[in-house]
Amino acid sequence: MKFACIGTYPPRECGIGSFTSDLYHSMVGDITQNENEGFIIAMKNSDEEYSYPKEVKLTIQQENRNEYIAAAKNINNSGADVCILQHEFGIFGGQSGIYILSLLYRLKIHLVVTLHTISNTPSYTQKAILKEICKMANVVVVMNLKAIDFLTDIYDVPREKIAFIEHGVPDFHFDQKKVKKEFNLEEKKILLTFGFLSRNKGIEVAIKALPKLVKKHPNIIYLVLGKIHPGVMRSSGDEYLVYLRQLIKDLMLEDHVIIPNEYIPQEDLFKYLYASDIYITPYNNEAQITSGTLSYAVGAGSAVISTPYWHATELLANGVGRLFDFHNSNQLTDILIELLDEPETLHALRKNAYEFGRNLTWPKTGIKYNNLVSDRLQDKIETKGQSFDILNMPPFSLKHIHRLTDDTGIIQHAKFSIPNLKDGYCLDDNARALLMALLANKEKNNYKALELCPIYLSYIQYMQNDDGTFRNFLGFDRNFLDEVGSEDSFGRTIWALGYLLGNAPDYSYYQSGESILKKAVPVFDKLKSIRSIANTIMGISYYLKRNPGDDSMTELLSRLSNKLVESYEANSSDDWRWFEPFLTYDNAMLPLALLHASEIHNDDKIRKTAFTSMEFLISKTFTNGYLSIIGNDGWYEKNGKRAVFAQQPLDAMAMILLFQQAFKLTKNIEYLKKLFKAYMWFHGENDLRISLYDVETNGCCDGLESYGVNRNQGAESTLAYLISHLTVLQAHKDFKKANFIKKRSHGKIQQNLIN
Missing domain, CATH: 3.40.50.2000 (Glycogen Phosphorylase B;)
Structure with a gap:
């Protein structure tokens, strides 16, 4: 082996x-x-x-x-x-x-x-x-x-x-008299503690136990071997050591306590263990599941006295050692006096420890590991990552959305899972929230989601200017923070309004949404940002599915789609099949918009551009078998190096929506598999192998950073997760329906699940 x-x-x-x-x-x-x-x-x-x-x-x-x-x-x-x-x-x-x-x-x-x-x-x-x-x-x-x-x-x-x-424990053997003589400690009773020094080691508790003991046994020496823990040294310097030395001075124990503050080689350490009469671990709390120093002391046959932390409670049972309460110096004093006054009791304790310690030696431990x-090695190697199973998805929950939503709208940011009121509201998130709530009502018949729709729709209405544009930001004090919002926020709002008009729960919702959308139409041709154009295309496409006879909106869709195609043709090459000379954020929305447009127009050029750019994006984000989003920390310029981190949930959502639409148009099962893979990005199938969805708060973390997960759970991230979750449920139903029809046509009717 x-x-x-x-x-x-x-x-x-x-x-x-x-x-x-x-x-x-x-x-x-x-x-x-x-x-x-x-x-x-x-x-x-x-x-x-x-x-x-x-x-x-x-x-x-x-x-x-x-x-x-x-x-x-x-x-x-x-x-x-x-x-x-x-x-x-x-x-x-x-x-x-x-x-x-x-x-x-x-x-x-x-x-x-x-x-x-x-x-x-x-x-x-x-x-x-x-x-x-x-x-x-x-x-x-x-x-x-x-x-x-x-x-x-x-x-x-x-x-x-x-x-x-x-x-x-190392299998060392030393004679106590010989090693005491080697260290010039023949006439001393040695108490010993060793290991890295830090506040939680409780050395001060043992020092405070000494004054009364020294009066009865003046030949006591307490050796504290080891140095300040490197992490403690970086954060606090030698403050703890200074404190201990001042305590020794205050208690007039300079002749009885030695703290050399240096690392002791293993063989010398065992010599000191054999030289000691009693070993003490005075840790301050129970949360110590393993202590190598404690195991060493037992392995050397030391008489061990310890506070009842987890490892000590277990290892010192059945007479192997003695326990005293946390922070209780007086109780420690009494035990020390008892053992030093009664050599037979001390000897019995050492004998019990030594006999037990013979089972812990490294040669025997090595055999256990080898076996x-x-x-x-006969076991099957675990499959890395998580396979997708619709039954293993977390329950759909609006708990965090309710936490972020008040009677004005959804708060845009959170500090961890707590709404950050200082940052107020934004149009982007209220548009996404409207989209999510409509999806939840349609997919799960969720009445609580439907109750939220008027809040988000009224926010959108309130933020619209007379010329059809929208403000974006609103303070928590309900004061406007801008005159005209970004084109991105405009496009996302049109997407949500279009979806509302295509999936209105009742006619009153339709009338409200139509009023806002029609007022915004004159702005469509003025858009410059291709992401805003893409989001607007999405909204128009949903609208036209319910209103196919609206020729003016159909013509608008054609013009905007051609703008995206023109951007693609201006920037693409054999090795860079994309709309811009860089990949930045929300990338999947660009081919997704064209896939929706091609469903309305049935235009080969639009459709080809959509699928070609989609395959290019897949080649840049699925190279390791899982979704690796282009990071916002530098993005990815043509002929440059792609950024890995500052990955955003919004990008994962866009990929999921892209694969859903691609499957809808082609019925190609490979797109559905990628959809499920992209969804698992939220649940640990990502570059850091860790979940962003918090099952305790039902919120989604804000992204993957180079150091780990950004634990803030703002509206954008949680909405991106919930929209993704609902899209997976929808796609799974679409697959079962398509597969059912296919099998029925072959005379084989049965239920199918993708796992």
């Missing part, structure tokens, strides 16, 4: 690095007697320069996403049978370590994940990332039984996918 292991690695000073090194060597073992071989992919910060040992074949800069993608290719080509990931949120790049998903998604071999941290109160992003990692893994290894409950209850991980293997991996 050959394995690739991803994690931090020595000489980087990191607990995960020590674990990765120990795991690697225990799995390889004696190379002359072991058929296993492996190599390391080491995570590093951009400012780190290390001389790595020979087993490190590749490094990944933490914040360079491209290196994660390159590493996946290297692993796939290495001949490795399995990849073993050491997961800790702090060692991977992007928001909450999201970049690791880009690597894991591209793996074509088995995946084993060891989880070093599992929160019972994760952030939205942490939960989404960990769920996705566990979904892609063949097996998830935890080092604490409580972690199994967390994974099944909070992260929806199947129980059969989880394996329990306790944290390994686990060998067994799971």
Whole structure:
């Protein structure tokens, strides 16, 4: 078996690095007697320069996403049978370590994940990332039984996918008298704590327990080995160390507490463990699912006293160690005095720990990993990503839309899921909201959606100027913020009004919409923006489906469609079949508009331009088998480099609508498959492999950024998601209807679902 292991690695000073090194060597073992071989992919910060040992074949800069993608290719080509990931949120790049998903998604071999941290109160992003990692893994290894409950209850991980293997410990043996002599501590009683220092380690609790103890046992030395955590050092400097040293001085413990603030090599660390009489972990809260330092102490046969955090509660049960309450220095003092006053009790505690620790040594742990991996290599490799199933779509919900909507209109922006009233309202979003509500009423007979329509329609009416143009922005105080809105907002409004006239719930809606639309018609020929023209074409097309005899509107549609075709002809070439010399935002609306126009006009030139430009757009956004939207952070100029991030939900919606119309015209099932793929962009089939739809708020996040998800959930994003959701339901019905008719014509009537 050959394995690739991803994690931090020595000489980087990191607990995960020590674990990765120990795991690697225990799995390889004696190379002359072991058929296993492996190599390391080491995570590093951009400012780190290390001389790595020979087993490190590749490094990944933490914040360079491209290196994660390159590493996946290297692993796939290495001949490795399995990849073993050491997961800790702090060692991977992007928001909450999201970049690791880009690597894991591209793996074509088995995946084993060891989880070093599992929160019972994760952030939205942490939960989404960990769920996705566990979904892609063949097996998830935890080092604490409580972690199994967390994974099944909070992260929806199947129980059969989880394996329990306790944290390994190095197999060192030292004589206490000899190592005490080596450190000139023969006459001392040694209390020990080690690990990176930070406020949550509770070192001050142990220090405050010493004054009373020192009076009874004046030969006490409390050694605190380790240095300030690098993350703490970056954010707060050595403030915690200064505080501890001042506390030592205030309690007059200078002769009894030693904090060297330096990283201790593993062998020396175990010498100190054997030299110590009692080991203390005084952490401040229970949320510690795994502690390597605690495992080391038990493995060395130390008498351990700890606060009852999760790992300690489990590991120190049955007489392996002793517990004291969080922040309770007096209780710690009493336990220390008891153990030092009663050598037999102290000896029994050490003996219990040592006997239990023999089961945790790395040689034995390595065998457990080897057996686990060998067994799971027989498993089928998990399919990356999510297959589409109409039954797995989240329920349609207007909860977030109601949150954003008041009696004036829909608030355009949100801070996370809370409406940002300072930004007021805009015409674009109220037009989209009208479109969404009409779709929801038509597709799901949703009465609550219908009740919202007058609010959005009245906003559109209120914002129209006497010359047919529209204002766009309205403050929360109901004051106008512009005189004339953008052409984009005009076009989107005409699209929504056209859809209203083609799908009016009753004649009063039709009359109101027609009044606004007809007043705006003189503006149509003055439009310059091709996206505004495209949106206007959409509105006219819907209108003409109900009013096919309106010759003047038919002629307008022809003129506007030809403007798009002329723009295409002026800018396209053999290698750039597009309407402009760049791809920017809302790109799919351009071919979509021509597909709608061709349905009315049945014009070959319009239709050919639509399908040719659509296929070009597909070639630029579906190269990896999923939708990768042109990013707004730089866009994509002809002969230039495309931007990947600042991907917007609006663009995904436009692609979904494009594929729906293409399927409607051609009945080509490939367009429907792409429609479903594009919809799954919202649910994690994207460049960062993470969902933008929030099942808790029923809102949609504002986009994919280079660092992760923009967690704000404004109106544009949520409306784009809901319109997409409704379009998928509509397209699925269209498919079933078309397929039913086809099969009936062959004498085979049966129901069909696309999965």
